[in-house]
Amino acid sequence: MDQLKVAVIGCGNVSSVHLAAVVNNPRAQLVAVCDIKPERAQAAGEAYSVPYFTDYHDVLALKPDVVHICTPHHTHAELTIAACEKGIHVLTEKPMAVSLHDADRMITAAAEHNVTLGVIFQNRYNPASLAVKQAVESGRLGKIKGARMFVTWYRPDEYYSKSDWKGTWDKEGGGVLIDQAIHTMDLMQWIVGEIDYLKSAMANRTHDIIDVEDVAEATIHFKNGAIGSLYACNFYTYDAEVFLEVHGELGTAVIEKDKARIRIQGQPEERVYAEGDHEVVGKSYWGVSHKVQIDEFYQDILNGRRPQIDGDEGRKALEFVRACYYSATTGEAVHFPFNEPLGFTPPSLTK
Numbered sequence: 001m002d003q004l005k006v007a008v009i010g011c012g013n014v015s016s017v018h019l020a021a022v023v024n025n026p027r028a029q030l031v032a033v034c035d036i037k038p039e040r041a042q043a044a045g046e047a048y049s050v051p052y053f054t055d056y057h058d059v060l061a062l063k064p065d066v067v068h069i070c071t072p073h074h075t076h077a078e079l080t081i082a083a084c085e086k087g088i089h090v091l092t093e094k095p096m097a098v099s100l101h102d103a104d105r106m107i108t109a110a111a112e113h114n115v116t117l118g119v120i121f122q123n124r125y126n127p128a129s130l131a132v133k134q135a136v137e138s139g140r141l142g143k144i145k146g147a148r149m150f151v152t153w154y155r156p157d158e159y160y161s162k163s164d165w166k167g168t169w170d171k172e173g174g175g176v177l178i179d180q181a182i183h184t185m186d187l188m189q190w191i192v193g194e195i196d197y198l199k200s201a202m203a204n205r206t207h208d209i210i211d212v213e214d215v216a217e218a219t220i221h222f223k224n225g226a227i228g229s230l231y232a233c234n235f236y237t238y239d240a241e242v243f244l245e246v247h248g249e250l251g252t253a254v255i256e257k258d259k260a261r262i263r264i265q266g267q268p269e270e271r272v273y274a275e276g277d278h279e280v281v282g283k284s285y286w287g288v289s290h291k292v293q294i295d296e297f298y299q300d301i302l303n304g305r306r307p308q309i310d311g312d313e314g315r316k317a318l319e320f321v322r323a324c325y326y327s328a329t330t331g332e333a334v335h336f337p338f339n340e341p342l343g344f345t346p347p348s349l350t351k
């Protein structure tokens with residue numbers, strides 16, 4: 001087999017990035033789209049001249065090789081497990097689930113049915129992220145002492161009022177951490193290393209219409225001795241460039257959005273820019289690396305390899321997020337590995 005039959009489930013905002021990546025990839029053939037909202041399914045089906053469905057079971061019955069899951073967070077586990085049971089490979093959007101229990105069920109289903117599960121964290125594929133990861137792993141920064149990240153974006157009330165799932169603990173699974181900051185949290189733990197324990201606080205300070213956090217901070221102690229600082233909010237005045245700095249004994253490396261600056265003592269500063277095709281489908285702050293990750297996922301399936309961001313790897317960012325929620329709710333430090341109590345849900349943070 002050198003071409004995969006692919007279906008996209010969920011035809012909302014992010015689907016445009018997936019659909020463009022699928023139809024422009026020679027390793028894939030788009031065979032169906034699906035959305036529970038008939039007008040969205042129809043619009044995507046007609047735009048790409050493929051059959052469209054409103055019930056994902058009808059898509060799975062077609063037995064595509066791969067499904068992309070672009071639906072609300074709380075549906076990822078159900079859809080993934082159903083696809084795995086039909087022997088279909090799954091590439092799901094972040095976060096892989098709203099709880100670690102659901103993430104574990106997804107990982108188990110993929111293993112039991114011998115299918116490949118991948119989780120989208122496209123920013124790992126940005127040249128800037130790869131350059132900073134390489135600077136750390138090669139030892140050029142020396143022993144890592146600290147890391148700090150800032151995500152300060154803008155999500156007005158209308159962002160939530162227009163959605164039937166955002167702003168809720170049960171469907172979105174949280175607010176600024178699980179939806180927006182999770183990308184940078186994933187990069188932080190991927191670049192700095194395993195977390196030992198963390199302590200976090202969160203609040204809802206400006207969004208009266210939602211139950212979840214719109215601001216959070218955390219202090220993270222990594223197993224290698226580094227200390228991390230996290231701040232995220234989505235009531236800033238615009239989507240400011242995300243910031244992640246890694247501080248080593250020999251220098252610092254900074255990622256700002258899709259650019260990197262690496263400063264090593266006694267050496268000229270290195271700058272890494274986003275390379276190649278800058279055509280942006282979707283929002284620019286989503287980055288441009290979906291198509292790189294999607295292509296690598298297809299190649300991994302065709303060559304029988306595990307993807308770089310498989311279920312276990314995708315779970316790490318969710319564990320980081322859920323540990324913050326648990327610590328912020330209980331006031332306790334959370335040690336890793338974090339096994340959250342079954343059914344744990346933070347209380348409503350609405351004032």
Ligand SMILES: NC(=O)c1ccc[n+]([C@@H]2O[C@H](COP(=O)([O-])OP(=O)(O)OC[C@H]3O[C@@H](n4cnc5c(N)ncnc54)[C@H](O)[C@@H]3O)[C@@H](O)[C@H]2O)c1
Nearest residue numbers: 010011012013014015034035036037070071072093094286
């Ligand atoms: N990687 C990124 O940069 C990035 C960017 C945006 C969104 N996302 C992720 O993509 C996912 C979707 O986000 P979005 O902004 O596109 O949401 P959205 O609400 O715009 O779209 C989701 C769509 O899924 C449909 N849907 C819901 N349940 C369904 C079901 N059971 N079967 C079929 N369709 C169903 C909805 O009707 C809706 O059209 C989320 O996981 C989100 O976090 C990722």
